[in-house]
Amino acid sequence: MTLSLDAQQQTACDWFEDLRNRICAAFEAIEREAGSDASFDYIGWDRTDHDGSPGGGGVRGVMKGKVFEKVGVNVSTVGGAFNPEFAQTIHGAAEDPNFFATGISLVAHMANPHVPAVHMNTRFLATTKRWFGGGADLNPPMPYKEDTDEFHARLRAACAPYGPDVYEQYKKWADDYFWIPHRQVHRGVGGIFYDHLESDSDAMFDRNFALTRDVGEAFLDVFPKIVRKRMGQEFTEAEKMAQRKWRGLYAEFNLVYDRGTTFGLKTGGNVDAILMSLPPEVVWE
Numbered sequence: 001m002t003l004s005l006d007a008q009q010q011t012a013c014d015w016f017e018d019l020r021n022r023i024c025a026a027f028e029a030i031e032r033e034a035g036s037d038a039s040f041d042y043i044g045w046d047r048t049d050h051d052g053s054p055g056g057g058g059v060r061g062v063m064k065g066k067v068f069e070k071v072g073v074n075v076s077t078v079g080g081a082f083n084p085e086f087a088q089t090i091h092g093a094a095e096d097p098n099f100f101a102t103g104i105s106l107v108a109h110m111a112n113p114h115v116p117a118v119h120m121n122t123r124f125l126a127t128t129k130r131w132f133g134g135g136a137d138l139n140p141p142m143p144y145k146e147d148t149d150e151f152h153a154r155l156r157a158a159c160a161p162y163g164p165d166v167y168e169q170y171k172k173w174a175d176d177y178f179w180i181p182h183r184q185v186h187r188g189v190g191g192i193f194y195d196h197l198e199s200d201s202d203a204m205f206d207r208n209f210a211l212t213r214d215v216g217e218a219f220l221d222v223f224p225k226i227v228r229k230r231m232g233q234e235f236t237e238a239e240k241m242a243q244r245k246w247r248g249l250y251a252e253f254n255l256v257y258d259r260g261t262t263f264g265l266k267t268g269g270n271v272d273a274i275l276m277s278l279p280p281e282v283v284w285e
Contacts, residue, residue: 012124038065049080060273071108072276092129107277113243116140137191141243158218247279
């Protein structure tokens with residue numbers, strides 16, 4: 001179901017779809033290098049708003065391969081009205097529940113426990129306010145300092161044009177956000193996270209959209225390099241079991257604390273697309 005988009009909304013939507021296409025092509029290329037013919041399956045979905053009017057929709061893309069045990073890359077463009085209670089929790093929606101949201105969401109769980117899992121999400125929302133949010137974070141079951149350093153260095157470079165303190169601010173935001181209180185641990189080795197980058201003027205839209213694009217390009221640049229470095233390493237069944245246990249942390253965070261999961265479920269999004277972030281195999285002791 002299509003929505004009527006203004007110029008800013010259409011520009012953001014087009015960018016997220018283009019980034020999805022390029023990321024999926026890069027991941028499929030890695031599968032080919034590993035001798036796999038795995039590719040993404042794309043399933044479109046439509047959303048109906050609570051009053052029965054068209055509410056947009058999206059496309060869920062999932063691949064299960066030799067390198068990527070399960071990777072989901074979703075894009076969605078939705079609009080309508082929040083229910084009154086949920087509207088009170090959303091920036092700029094307390095007095096007017098109407099909203100628009102478009103974005104890309106990615107989670108990759110890897111077959112080899114030496115290859116880190118990863119999350120990346122960027123989005124543009126409009127209520128009575130307009131803003132960008134998102135970020136990326138690395139989630140290795142078996143951390144390698146050089147991979148962590150490489151990932152953070154690339155994100156630091158992406159943030160550098162926007163101010164000397166931007167990376168450190170967004171890194172701290174990620175450290176605070178990706179914390180699992182009931183376990184007293186972080187779910188990974190961090191990255192960056194940002195939200196409510198106010199974009200009500202054309203100048204601020206252009207600035208924050210540029211930052212969001214740079215974050216997406218940084219992810220597309222650095223993560224495939226880390227995958228290629230680690231995907232051929234030997235691993236034991238004990239290491240695979242350790243990965244399955246570690247994945248429990250990821251599942252717990254996404255089901256209990258993740259804002260995107262809550263937003264999707266509260267706004268009538270596609271349940272399978274929302275929960276594509278959950279790992280394919282998990283073990284709890």
